[in-house]
Amino acid sequence: MHDLEDGCLPNALSAVITYGSEAREMGKVRVVLFGVGAMGRRMARFLIEKEGAEIVGAIDISKDKVGRDLGEVVGVNKTLGVEISNDTNAVLSKAKADVMLHTTTSFLKHVYPQIAKALEHGVNVVSTCEELSYPYIVDEPLARKIDEMARRHGVTVLGTGVNPGFAMDTLPITLTGACQKVKAISVTRSLDAANRRVPFQKKVGAGLSPQDLEQKLEEREITGHVGLEQSINLIASALGWELEDVKVAPVEPVIAERRVASKVKGGVTIEAGQVAGLKQSGWAIKEGKRVITLDMQMYMGAEEYELYKIEGVPPINMKNTPCMQGDLSTVAVIVNSIPKVINAPPGLVTMMDLPIPSATPEDMRKYIKK
Ligand SMILES: NC(=O)c1ccc[n+]([C@@H]2O[C@H](COP(=O)([O-])OP(=O)(O)OC[C@H]3O[C@@H](n4cnc5c(N)ncnc54)[C@H](OP(=O)(O)O)[C@@H]3O)[C@@H](O)[C@H]2O)c1
DSSP states (O other), rough: OOOTTTTTGGGGGGOOOSSSSSSOOOOEEEEEEOOOOOOHHHHHHHHHOOEHHHHHEEEEEOOOTTSSSSHHHTSSSSSSSSEESOHHHHHHHHHSSEEEOSSSOHHHHHHHHHHHHHHHHHOOOEOGGGGGGSGTTHHHHHHHHHHHHHTTTTEEEEESSSSSTTTTTHHHHHHTTTTTTEEEEEEEEEEEEGGGGGHHOOOOOOOTTTTHHHHHHTTTTTTOOHHHHHHHHHHHHTTTOOOSSSEEEEEEEESSSEEESSSTTTEEEEEEEEEEEEEEEEEEETTTTEEEEEEEEEEEEEOOEEEEEEEEEEEEEEEEEOOOOHHHHOOOOOOOHHHHHHHHHHEEEOOOGSSSOOOOOOOOGOOOOO
């Protein structure tokens, strides 16, 4: 529960509340979007349809979005009366939001000032920022500062998404719950970039020459997947493992052996010899042995699956195919986390601090415990 010492319930939740098993009577969960890019737009479309939640503000810096109605930008055929603004303080002061869904960048240092503003306005935050999903390994003083600010303002901050946040950490961690002993865990997530949106195909270098990819990697215009270290540390922290070493190998190109056409409109078609996408792996060492291995494969024409192998008592081998669709699942994990974050004690939390993840198919207010 949030700290209610000051006698205030968070913003809209302060309406009439009926405790017990009956549905609560209160205002809808008030949501501000910070970032109206690929993910923010998908979250908006999902939330517009969602019972018990309403979008009360939208923030972005992009010149082609600021000043426009959110409904128009996200492509629903109606205006929502929410104008996208680049003035964070003005939006947060007016919105009286319960939660801010934050989708701008992957890096803790960049997101800190954006998240700090929400905290100052007493607004909970759920963010797709990969480094925020386990931020202490990135910048411990900054993570502590966010934690301290969140506690002071009585709100909660979570970094999550499909990966990091679910497919390569929360799900395998949950599987270990059925094991008496765990010696080692490996997860492979392999996804076919031909099925993914065009910016994703570009993000994995599909269609580039190997030389051009090398240059883009050097210039950090292409970074590959961010979050393997976060997932490894989430798993280790859940199991109480003290790791001797965590390594993430450099991003490896996958070169096409055949022509592969995009399955989405406007996407890339690659020829043999061009870059099909990327492979990345990370692992952790404990007592001289590899105990966690994560393999991420994302290229045009890849087989689609997630494979979970737990070497333990009993062993667990589980394959999910096709793999979880990243965009759909990220929106799901973020929106489904809203009530858990609102219900959580104040502070900077990880997925390991919250109750087991679950969908929110009913009215969002049903899942709020206070
Ligand atoms: N954890 C996960 O599983 C997961 C899943 C999906 C995405 N992600 C991450 O989530 C982030 C967002 O993804 P996306 O695909 O939505 O990215 P995107 O399409 O680039 O959207 C980001 C939006 O935020 C805006 N923005 C950037 N900096 C801002 C600032 N300081 N203030 C206000 N708005 C700002 C951008 O504007 P401009 O275009 O003008 O820069 C853009 O409209 C990425 O870092 C991505 O890697 C994580």
